[in-house]
Amino acid sequence: MRHGHHFRTPRHCRIRTRAHLKGSSVLGSERRSTSVGGAPSTVAQLALLVVVVLPGVTYQLIRERQRGPSPGERDLSERVLRALAASVALNSIYAVTLGPWLVHSYETNTSVSGLVPHLRLTGFLCLLLIFVIPAIAAWVVSFVEQRSLRGSYVGTPTAWDHIFRDCPPSFIRARLKDGVWVGGWYGDQSFATSYPHPPEIFLELEWRLDADGRFLEKVEKTQGIHLRRDDIDILEILEN
Structure with missing residues (x-):
């Protein structure tokens, strides 16, 4: 009769294996708890x-x-x-x-x-x-x-926006930095930029002005005039 060989696992090996498995499960649970610990969980x-x-x-x-x-x-x-x-x-x-x-x-x-x-x-x-x-x-x-302050805060970002936010139709003239006067009619078809864009204005009708800034006559065959704030020394809005 043949007798098969039966190998028994030593006791200390079995204990070590169980302890290792137990440590692995504890470590895995710690990792799972730490992974969600950084964000609100409830x-x-x-x-x-x-x-x-x-x-x-x-x-x-x-x-x-x-x-x-x-x-x-x-x-x-x-x-x-x-x-x-x-x-x-x-x-x-x-x-x-x-x-x-x-x-x-x-x-x-x-x-x-x-x-x-x-x-x-x-x-x-x-x-x-x-x-x-x-x-x-x-x-x-x-x-x-x-x-306790004399002035008050207004939400309008620039003086340019304050001028043209509710500007009625009127004549506008500007003296450029080279001393030349230009101007025209600011009406319904005119346009002025607002913050944060660079200050610019488009006048739908251009007028010819003399050296003192007086309006002389309307310039014919033109569809308006465009002015940039960087080129203007003085800007004036005239009452109707």
Whole structure:
């Protein structure tokens, strides 16, 4: 009778193999948990991120709209820092005034199904805390600052835009940098560029002017005149 050879795995080898498999499974679970650890994984984390960041962004946008951009805010990083600082201040006020009530209302509702009964209240609070209160705060601060100033901020970017934004049909004359006067009629078919394009104007009717800038006569057989701001020394709009 032949007897087959039976090889038994040593005990220490089996133990090492199981420990190795156990370590591999733990390592795999750690890798899976770390891969999703960098982004918000629950509704509560996402809502917390929105509430922390957006109030300052709303405040900063309304402030720039009311007061205008300051020289220190031309850099994007400076604007982000100001928005974050405003968010910290607003969230601190929210925590002092509404913190206990919010914790009591949502302490047992951290899942989506738990937030459904409070969906209307959650939407109202987001609208109030993220948009309404920061906008009101920015408007109040800007109003107080403007009361102490003689001038006020206007959103029109340049004086050229201010002139031609609501300019009625009228005669316009310009003295060029070489001393020559030119001009014409600014009407419905005329056109003036606006920011950020270079300042230019098209007058639909060209008139001939004398050396002192007085209108003499209409130039015939012409479809208008085009002027560039870089070539103009003085621009004057005459009342009808």
